[in-house]
Amino acid sequence: MLSSLRIRHIGVIDDALLEFGPGFTALTGETGAGKTMIVTGLGLLLGGRLDRGRTTTASAVDGTLELTGHTALQDALDELGAEADDGEVIISRRVTKDGRSRAQIGGVPVPIGTLARLVGSAVTLHGQADQLRLRDADAQREALDDFDAGTVRPLREAHAELWRRRRDLEERRRRALALHQERDRTEAALSAALTRLEEIDPQPGEEQQVRADLERLGHAVELRAGSERASLALIGEDAPSVGSLLDIAQESLRGPAAVDDALAPALERIESLRLEVSDLAADLSRYAQDVDASPARLDAANERLHELTALVRDLGPVLGGADDLEGLLEASRTAAADLERFAGAEAELADAEQEIRRIDEELEVAAGHLTAARHAAAEVLAGAVQDELAHLEMPAASVRVDVLEAPAREHGRDEVRILLAPHPGADHLPVATAASGGELSRVMLALEVALGERRTDHGAAAPVFVFDEIDAGIGGRAALAVGQRLARLAQHAQVIVVTHLPQVAAHATTHLQIVKTAEDGVTRSTVRALDADQRVPELARMLAGDASSERALAHAEELLADAQQRGADE
Template identity: 45%
Template sequence: MLTELRIADLGVIDDAVVEFGPGFTVVTGETGAGKTMVVSGLGLLLGGRADTGLVRIGASRALVEGRVTTDEAFTASVGAVGGVVDGDEVLLTRVVTSSRSRARVGGVQVPLPLLADVVGERITIHGQSEQLRLGSTERQRDVLDAFVGPGHLATLASYRTCWARRRAATAELAELRTQARARAREQALLEFGLGEIAKAEPRAGEDEELHAEARRLQATDDLRLAARAALVALAGDDDAVDDAPQALGLLGAARRALAGGAAEDAQLAALGSRVDEAAYALGDVAGELASYLASLDADPGRLEWIAGRLAELQGLTRRYGPGLDDVLAWAERAATDLERLAGSDDRIAELEAAVAACDSELAALAATLTQARRDAAAELGRLVEEELVALAMPRARLEFAVTSLDAPGPQGADQVTILFSANPGSAPAPLARAASGGELSRVRLALEVVLAAGSEGHTFVFDEVDAGVGGAVALEIGRRLARLARHAQVVVVTHLAQVAAFGDRHHVVHKADDGQVTTSGIREVSGDERVTELARMMAGLEGTQAARAHAAELLAEASGQR
């Protein structure tokens, strides 16, 4: 329940506080005083779009605060967004500036859609826009669904969940099917590349090894001359005619020279040992040089094979990477991509099975929804007709026609249309075409009264619910609003005294004009002040005794019927 509303610098309202209680509260005032700002302020608390033009002239921002009592479910919703409940109430805040709008729930700033989600289940605003919405088949279906009850709404939620799941699956399936050719082309290219690489069987670093071997084979003659010269210098040349000195021979002479004095001097013996080591080392080198010379072979066939192998490897690097390591890395990625592409076909099969399962589930749920709607349609139409009789439309006929859609949609397989006729001589037609503005207001009120049985603790706000009516019809509207207020909190902005007289509380929006700026405030009236306001509303003659007497009589009659 809404307990308090504060409005500051919104439209013509400077700073006003309205206290609400249970039951029926009416808000009245002269034309242009700012009555609608009460509804506009509540709309902002429900996450409605902020019009920066509503910020009062000369003010930097507009502020709307509302206090709402909580129950267990509402407390949980507030706690879920991090808000704080003060006792049994939560504070809702909306601030509008020229450049931005902010909302808070329980002291915590929240996005506007979240504000609407948290508060929207507690407060419903009905204005002229709601009358227009009632003319749509979507809204008419929502009304019927609300009447059917919680079990039906749970089935509808399950249907919507399944519908969303099917839509996601079909979208993914369509994308996979659309891309099938592209996947086939990609798969063929990957398989061809992997086949080339597998056939070549490259090894990491193989190209560098082959380049080194090729360079060695191409320089065989130079390498042979160098190794031969080194070997001759170390061990001499058996084919030489002269006896040229060589390193191993000279070391042998040195060893023999030192061996003669080694027994006499330990230091000389140590030097002899070192010469021995050098001789052994040079002997090893000479042996390795001899083996090296024996292994050197120009082998033109080998060189030709290397050239061919390098050409093969270069073909791979041209297509799959700058180096052989990059080619091998590409092959690893390609193998992974092939697995993914092969898995797409499996995914298509999974999605087709999922869509088929959803279709079966949706068909069953849709049938349940259709049956529930058709079962409830006649009862709801009958109850609304009874209310319309009391609203001075005794000959009106209203029915909820449930027909099948060409194809199921996100709300089921049904189209719901309210058919209406105000007079027996005219055939029922869609409500949006058949009802006048005043008739549409009464149909909407009749629906709310019928649906109110399941709205304990809810707050209904009506703006201009009495548009286009007057006299006895206005009295019946007042009675029906009072009846609705037995089950829920009702706030009505009205210009008819016949409606205002049924309120449990009466607030008046009054304005003051200093010649430059119009300022409005809100105050509660009772007793003589309320009689004066009702007299003004009826004839604009609040000062005459006749007007006051009529107003007092109207107030007494309404009080006796509440």
Template identity: 40%
Template sequence: MLEEIAIEDLGVIRAARVPLAAGLTVITGETGAGKTMVLTGLGLLMGGKADPGTVRAGADRAVVEGRWDLTRHPAAARRVDDAGGTVDDDGTVVVLRTVAGGRSRAHLGGRGVPQGVLAEIADDLVTVHGQSDQLRLRTPAMQRAALDRFAGADHAAVLAEHRTAWAERAALQAEIDDLTSRAAERAREGELLRLGLAEVERIDPQPGEDVELGTLVARLGNAEQLRQAAQLAHDAVAGEDMDTEGSAVHAVERARRSLESVVGDDPGLQEPARRLAEAGYLLGDIASELSGYVADLQADPAALETAHARLAELGTLTRSYGSTVDEVLQWASDAGLRLLDLDDGGERVEGMRERVAELDEQVAKLAARVTEGRTEAAGRLAAAVTAELAGLAMSGARLEIEVSAAEPGPAGADQVTFLLVPHPGAPARPLGKGASGGELSRVMLAVEVALATASDDADTVLPTFVFDEVDAGVGGRAAVEVGRRLASLARSTQVVVVTHLAQVAAFADTHLVVTKSATGDDATVTGVRAVSDDERVRELARMLSGQDDSETARRHAVELLESSVVGR
């Protein structure tokens, strides 16, 4: 429920606070006083598009603040929490919109949010009906949605199940179409993978083989240079034999012996002598290794040619499938998995086609149940709306609801058409072609009343209904009945009505008047105030005759108020 709206510098409104209570609240006032700005402010709170032109002349920005009671709307409260906003301990949340220049800002529960978040929350909290909504009521989609709402929770569950099955079937069919349309492309890809895998299998590369062969080629190709370098190093370390004078081994051995000859005189030389002995052993090992290397190193042209040939063979793979043999082996592993996936495509398509066939049968059965539910509900809704129309000064008028076959879709295989018979003997014509604005207003109100009273569930929470000029084109006795139906709807939920008819305003639980006045600088200022007792009588008299001091109009106003109480 919307508890209040505070408006600053919006249109002709400098500052106004609009208190909204449960039941039926009507907003009245002279033409041009700013009633529309109240609804414009509500539209901003609902995440509507901001128009910089609505900022009051001379003001920097317009501000609209509203307070929603979410105690009976847990889903909306969770959405506030998800957006980072705070719901107060009493279950209310403050919504704020500011419009300045070409920009607007939205705040929800103290946190800045995109205006789209406000629109998401408002979807569950409020339903607005105006001239544009009457136009929407002409469309088959809106008529079908209204019938589905009336059909109840069981029907809604079947419809949701149908939508889910339809979505799964559509997704599978799209995948099947994609696979079959790319069958030739997949076949070419599979053939290329098979050729590549066959070549890898024929050459049979081993992990790291290219690196090992590169080392071998470098060794065999430079055998003479390697032999000379190793021989030179060996001679420097050991000479022709280990005792060659001038060799590193001989020099270290002389140094060791020299220290050991005097170590008895100074024990401090014992450690250097020991380390020289170790160095001698190490040099001896190196000399032996170099000697063996020189002896084993032989030029082998045949082995070198074989290594070059193998490297060239591996090169055919690395040029096509990776820069190294290890990368080629990884490609082969991935290609094998991809080939399995490609080869499995036919079986997958067949499996998906079987599932699509199952879903076709399921969707058909669900669609039949949806049609059955709509057909049954159509008769009840048509009867309920027709009964309401009789009370709205459209005696003899009748609403017929036609459920006919249509192209299957997510919402079923039905087209729903609301047909209005305006008087006995007249042909039934679709609302979009034959109904006047006044008739549409009353049909729309009758539909909402029927929808609001359809559920037997006491826990059902209806949104706040806002009607803008729902009484357009209505007068006399029909206007009284419009007011009565709005009051009836307000027993189940909060209803806010902008009206110019005293017959409707007389049924209000709360009556708000939008007034305008001129200031000293010739600017027009609009305010909103609640009226009751004599002030309310004067406002109704003004609405009836244009003069709030007319005794005849005042008596009529009092009569309207008295009859509205009795009429409830």
């Protein structure tokens, strides 16, 4: 239930607080007093936009919504982290003069779309231009499902669960098919790459080694000549060498060392140097002999380097984009695992498709049960709405609720159309086009009354209905009938009505008057709650335009008494 609404700086309303009753609240006032601004404020809480011309400063709307029975809404607010106090949540909307907007629910900032979705789950705004239940196919289907929720909703949820499972299976099938197609594209390439790697058999670090060999082979003559000269310098016979000089030094110290032991260490070091020089010269000589300067060896190294380079160039894109030999060898180690993964794709695809076929059979059965339940509910709903229309001075109207086949979706394969023949002999057409403005409002009211009684039967939370100009284009007995049916609807929901008809306002349990005042050339409006005595002159004003007319006052008292008696009888 919407317990209160505060509006600031919207049109002629500077600051107004409205406290609604739990049943039927009527909003009345003179033309231009600001009744439309009340609806505009409520619309802002439902995500509507504000005409910039309606305010010269920032506008604000705050509403207090009781959450009792609105389990889904409470869960959504808990997920947002919104604060609720004693089962109530504060909803706020701020709009600046330049059109910037902010919204909060329970102190948590939310996008306008989220505001509309959450508040709209509890509050429905009906106006001449937005009879959504009568214009939108999805809303008409929801209305039918709500009407027989005890039967239809379990069947619909069973269908939705199967639909979600099929959607998951379809995603599984899509992944398996993509893997299967990828296998077709890459399996042969991977197998060929691994075969070529096995044939060439590159080794870790081989490319660097081959490049080092090529560097050495390119300088083979220089390497051989240098090592040979170095060997001769150490122990050569044709010219003085390190070895021959060490021999002289050794012979020179041998005799003195025999006389003085102090020279013995020096002699030992010279002998050690002589042996080291001989070994070094031998190593250099062997190195010179091993240097291969043959063109065949150079060609072989160049060929191996080309082979390794081509391997990286050709197989790199196939094996994960490797750009060197080390990366190629690393990628090859995971390629075998990729082939195993591809091997299971065909079996996974077959399993998914088999499961989809099985669940399609279950969906067909579930959709059939759901369609049958909707057909049965549609016949009863049409009768209930038609009965209500008889109470609303449309006894000759004929209502038909058609359940037509439509593309399958989560909620089933049905499209629901509420059709109206406003008088005998007329074709049944969608109510949005078959009914006049006043008839459209009454059809919508008849639908809500029929739904409201069933909603109570199924234990659903009582919604909030806001009706703007539902009585436009009607009067007399029809207006009185609308007031009576609104009162009946208020037994199962909270009803807030902006009206200019006393026959409607008389049935309200809470009566709020929008009062217009003019001061210093500025018009302002406020809202006041009327007690029983204050309601009589307001109804008299609505009846005759004169709140002091004795005849109008008597008629107003009669209207109130009759409405109260009818309420007591029901």
